Amino acid sequence: xxxxxxxxxxxxxxxxxxxxxxxxxxxxxxxxxxxxxxxxxxxxxxxxxxxxxxxxxxxxxxxxxxxxxxxxxxxxxxxxxxxxxxxxxxxxxxxxxxxxxxxxxxxxxxxxxxxxxxxxxxxxxxxxxxxxxxxxxxxxxxxxxxxxxxxxxxxxxxxxxxxxxxxxxxxxxxxxxxxxxxxxxxxxxxxxxxxxxxxxxxxxxxxxxxxxxxxxxxxxxxxxxx
Numbered sequence: 001x002x003x004x005x006x007x008x009x010x011x012x013x014x015x016x017x018x019x020x021x022x023x024x025x026x027x028x029x030x031x032x033x034x035x036x037x038x039x040x041x042x043x044x045x046x047x048x049x050x051x052x053x054x055x056x057x058x059x060x061x062x063x064x065x066x067x068x069x070x071x072x073x074x075x076x077x078x079x080x081x082x083x084x085x086x087x088x089x090x091x092x093x094x095x096x097x098x099x100x101x102x103x104x105x106x107x108x109x110x111x112x113x114x115x116x117x118x119x120x121x122x123x124x125x126x127x128x129x130x131x132x133x134x135x136x137x138x139x140x141x142x143x144x145x146x147x148x149x150x151x152x153x154x155x156x157x158x159x160x161x162x163x164x165x166x167x168x169x170x171x172x173x174x175x176x177x178x179x180x181x182x183x184x185x186x187x188x189x190x191x192x193x194x195x196x197x198x199x200x201x202x203x204x205x206x207x208x209x210x211x212x213x214x215x216x217x218x219x220x221x222x223x224x225x226x
């Protein structure tokens with residue numbers, strides 16, 4: 001059935017506007033309610049997520065790409081926001097290469113499960129066809145786009161890849177963090193449309209995340225501090 005002009009306008013807005021798309025297409029698993037139950041709910045930005053979104057969109061409008069480093073509080077939804085943003089971007093554009101790197105295997109599994117939940121519950125009319133789907137990879141062959149995940153270990157990752165989006169989670173706790181960041185920075189060209197988001201709770205001073213935050217605060221890197 002052919003879409004009406006209004007339906008076409010809605011589809012275009014869903015593809016272009018993540019803030020509009022999120023509550024209409026994405027489901028999240030919130031904290032347990034008073035009865036202890038957890039029920040999927042629509043992804044409505046909370047205050048912290050709204051602020052993160054605003055800062056990233058401002059940078060994107062100004063320079064065409066996103067390089068953001070988030071010093072986060074616990075349970076503010078920063079990772080939920082970033083994964084939703086990247087799912088939206090990966091499933092609405094061609095040729096996206098999205099990569100998630102976390103500090104622990106369990107955290108890797110949790111973030112990728114979040115991506116899979118977004119995909120499984122996305123309304124059928126706007127959910128792309130799935131190709132590979134396993135514990136480390138999710139592909140969308142009609143778009144030539146894909147998600148991959150890894151855990152930061154002793155060896156650097158990403159150096160041989162060409163990526164468009166990177167989510168580095170709990171970077172302050174990465175083993176061999178400098179080597180991992182060096183590889184990821186090489187894998188993502190500083191080009192319009194590319195995005196790198198590094199986030200972490202604090203782990204004192206002297207680690208690679210602290211160093212990157214100070215660089216961003218001093219405007220000595222391409223990253224904005226949030």
